[in-house]
Amino acid sequence: MVDAVDIIAAIGASLKQASTRALDVSLNEILDMAQNEELEISPDYQRLFRWTEGQQSRFVESLLLEIPVPPIFVIEEEGGKYQLIDGLQRISSYLHLRGALDAPHLDPPIALGQKLTLSDCDMVLELNGLAYDDLPTSLQIRLKRAFIRMEVIRKETDPRFKYHMFKRLNTGGERLSDQQVRNASIRLLDNVFPNFLIELSEEESFKSCTTALTQERRLTAFDQELVLRFFALKNVRDRFKHEVADFLTDYMEKVADPACVEPFDMSAERTVFTKTFDVLAASLGEFSFSFANKKKDELSAGFSIYHYEAITVGIQPVLRNLDPSNAAQMERLKDTLKAIKLSPDFMRITSGGGRNSPGPLRDRIAFAEDRLSHAFG
Numbered sequence: 001m002v003d004a005v006d007i008i009a010a011i012g013a014s015l016k017q018a019s020t021r022a023l024d025v026s027l028n029e030i031l032d033m034a035q036n037e038e039l040e041i042s043p044d045y046q047r048l049f050r051w052t053e054g055q056q057s058r059f060v061e062s063l064l065l066e067i068p069v070p071p072i073f074v075i076e077e078e079g080g081k082y083q084l085i086d087g088l089q090r091i092s093s094y095l096h097l098r099g100a101l102d103a104p105h106l107d108p109p110i111a112l113g114q115k116l117t118l119s120d121c122d123m124v125l126e127l128n129g130l131a132y133d134d135l136p137t138s139l140q141i142r143l144k145r146a147f148i149r150m151e152v153i154r155k156e157t158d159p160r161f162k163y164h165m166f167k168r169l170n171t172g173g174e175r176l177s178d179q180q181v182r183n184a185s186i187r188l189l190d191n192v193f194p195n196f197l198i199e200l201s202e203e204e205s206f207k208s209c210t211t212a213l214t215q216e217r218r219l220t221a222f223d224q225e226l227v228l229r230f231f232a233l234k235n236v237r238d239r240f241k242h243e244v245a246d247f248l249t250d251y252m253e254k255v256a257d258p259a260c261v262e263p264f265d266m267s268a269e270r271t272v273f274t275k276t277f278d279v280l281a282a283s284l285g286e287f288s289f290s291f292a293n294k295k296k297d298e299l300s301a302g303f304s305i306y307h308y309e310a311i312t313v314g315i316q317p318v319l320r321n322l323d324p325s326n327a328a329q330m331e332r333l334k335d336t337l338k339a340i341k342l343s344p345d346f347m348r349i350t351s352g353g354g355r356n357s358p359g360p361l362r363d364r365i366a367f368a369e370d371r372l373s374h375a376f377g
Contacts, residue, residue: 021152022071027063027094028144033082034091035100039074040083041091042187047105047219048180049092054120056093057128061121063094063146064139071149075188082152085188090148097132097143105219177220178245179228186256193256196266197227205277209288212303226308228252230276231269233313233365240358275319276312282324283334291350292342299341306350306364311337314368318376336375340368 033039051059062069072087084091095101096116103110121127132140183194200206201223213223225248232251233240240247254262280288284299289307293300315322323329340346349355349363 021154023150023152024147025150026145026147030091030148031095031098031100034095038081039091040077040081041088042083042184046088046092046103048184049088049103049106051089051093053116055089056096056116057118057121059090059093060097060116060118060143061123061127063143064127065123066146069148071151073151073153075153082150085153085184087148094143099132107215177222177225178249179221179225182228182249182252183221183224186252189253189257192266193252193264196270197224197252200227200270200273203274203277205274205281208281208285209277210303211286212290212301227273229309230273230312231255231264233309233361234272234316235264237313237361237365240361242357244356272316272319275322275324276315278324279315279319279322279330279333280311280337282330284337288337290341292347296342296344296347299338304350306355306360307341309361310346310350310364310368311340313365315372317369318372321376332375336372340371343367343371 030039034041059069069090070087072091073085074082075085077083092101092103093116096103096110096114099113099115101110101114102112115131115133117129117131118127119129132143135143183198186194206223206227210223210226217223228248228251229244232248236251239250251262254260255264284290286301287299288311289304290299290302291304291307292298322333346364346367349360349367355361355364
């Protein structure tokens, strides 16, 4: 049993890693900081803004009614600038109200100069249909002077403490996808690996094999998670024990963190990734990760994560023997992959619930690996 003194000492040591202060700032100051690039919102984090116009409007309504709002959290950087790590939905809503929000990822997109028209306010119905310029001057001033508590994590705070703080703050409230949290938070450790994953997700061969992904799934960075999943399963799948999300986060942390010694040769890994998807694009193409139709005699358009795992990892032992420019070989690969997908045994181990655990993962990869090795080994 751990001694109470040891627990207290451990907590004390962690507290020494943090240096914080609290400020009360007006929303007009925040607007000014954002416009002068003194408050930075990283592109990956900015794309997480998801509030509807109704949610934005009710936040503005709360400000006018002087209802207390939660604090925002920022990290102090060199030169005195701040990086936002929690409070995106609230800050972006105010920027939208004032015409200072650029959010091209939304549907419909929001461009600079477009101002929020209030809607779905449920306490002061008279606000609905009004924009900032329509409000009486006294209410405009009230909004400008409304303040919000800003918790500042000083620049001397340990980077790993900053990272874990971001991860804790952004796993509740507005639900973000696991990969969105990874992309934004792991940048506090290092930018290189997150950028690498994003770059590979834009490769044409990868995109042509994953055309079945919906725009909604891409907006949640699921395509980037697929790139991460490829490397994690190819390199360290023996570490997968329980939860896929935790497994992927742990691997991304270890590769990205300069303090860790997880081996990852980016040049070599890029070559393997590119060739993997080049041969899949040249053979099954958009049907690379599809599944059998209802008659089980042909492939249907769609995307199966189980097929993705089995095929991208299962093809690795024979990858060196494959040439995407060899049309005859690619046709044979297409027939082999199709036969795998239409096999009753493969359908059994890649359908239904309870497949997201180490045993079924091992079985589906081994099945694809065995058939591909027999054909091209």
